[in-house]
Amino acid sequence: MWSIGELAEHAGVTVKTVRFYSDRGLLPEATRSSGGHRRYGPEALDRLRLIRSLRTLDLPVPDVGRILDREDTMEDVIAGQLRELGSQLAALRWREAALQLLQDCAPEDRVDRLRLVGAVSAPPSTAALARFWRGWLPARLPARVVSAVVDQAVPQPPADPTPAQVLAFARLHAFVSGPCPGGDRGQPAAHRAEEGYRPAVLYDGLSEAYALASTQMRARRAPGDGEALDCFVSAYALSRGTRDTPAFRRRLSGQLAADPRIDHYWDLTAEVTGSSRPTPGAAHDWLRAALDAQVAPDGPGVPASRRAHQAQAV
Known part of the structure; x- marks a missing residue:
């Protein structure tokens, strides 16, 4: 049996350290001397060394206790610590880029940028953006559709942002958090229930159309006829319970031209992501341009495949 001082000497720690872990139940004593002093067996040395190794990794004392008591496996605790550390590193990278942004900007811009960046947590949360879209979307959409649109x-936010990306995200956050021009969210005509639209059908179809258009955009193809445009128009037609005809395409082109736009949101989103993947807003514009070109007086008109389909329907 060792005294507390002897155990501390063997382990290369202070008596205070041994007493700390003993008082918290991590290092149980084997017995007590006749004078009431703690006594430890040789197994306490191995346990104390394990405790110190775990604490060197900055594992909290409660986590160390759960590992020693086998309530949690070491793998689970380490995985949790890695997630927490990843969040801390993301916050540090975000703060570093934000500070670099403030350092590099002109003095007259510093106060405004500080206000923008200071309103965003580090690492930043996307909760305000998600709330914006849930408020912008038409009411009574199925949860799966809302989730898909929000996603x-x-x-x-990028894991390792540049100062420009920090500024773009801060501006995006301010855009969705501020009052809407005109006091509304700028919903398009398809969101108006009195018009007889079925928004759930529309957004299901638009997701597919945007994906098809994105493929064309990444290939740097100009807006034009094809599967993406047909899918886009079909989504609107089905949501109205009508057929895709040349007349419908002309009406749709005019309606979309009159719809409110949130181009600023999509421009900032493209700056934040910094990738070649087109945003839904960019895909929508590509499809609108394809539709406008088709219904123009000197445009190509409805594709032959679509005309054949319409003839069969009639």
Whole structure:
């Protein structure tokens, strides 16, 4: 049996350290001397060394206790610590880029940028952006549709942002958090229930159309006829319970031209992501341009495949 001082000497720690872990139940004593002093067996040395190794990794004392008591496996605790450390590193990288942004900007811009960046947590949360889209979307959409739209529309902050990306995200956050021009969210005509639209059908179809258009955009193809445009128009037609005809395409082109736009949101989103993947807003514009070109007086008109389909329907 060793005294507390002897155990501390063997382990290369202070008596205070041994007493700390003993008082918290991590290092149980084997017995007590006749004078009431703690006594430890040789197994306490191995346990104390394990405790110190775990604490060297900055594992909290409660986590160390759960590992020693086998309530949690070491793998689970380490995985949790890695997640927490990843979040801390993301916050540090975000703060570093934000400070670099403030350092590099002109003195007259510093106060405004500090206000923008200071309103965003580090690492930044996308909760305000998600709330914006849930408020912008039409009411009574199925949860799966809302979730799909939010996933597509809300950009994830980069893990290692540049100062420009920090500024773009801060501006995006301010845009969705501020009052809307005109007091509304700028919903398009398809969101108006009195018009007889079925928004759930529309957004299901638009997701597919945007994906098809993105493929064309990444290939640097100009807006034009094809599967993406047909899918885009079909989504609107089906949501109205009508057929895709040349007349419908002309009406749709005019309606979309009159719809409110949130181009600023999509421009900032593209700056935040900094990738070649087109945003839904950019895909929508590409499809609108394709539709406008087709219904123009000197445009190509409805594709032959679509005309054949319409003839069969008639």
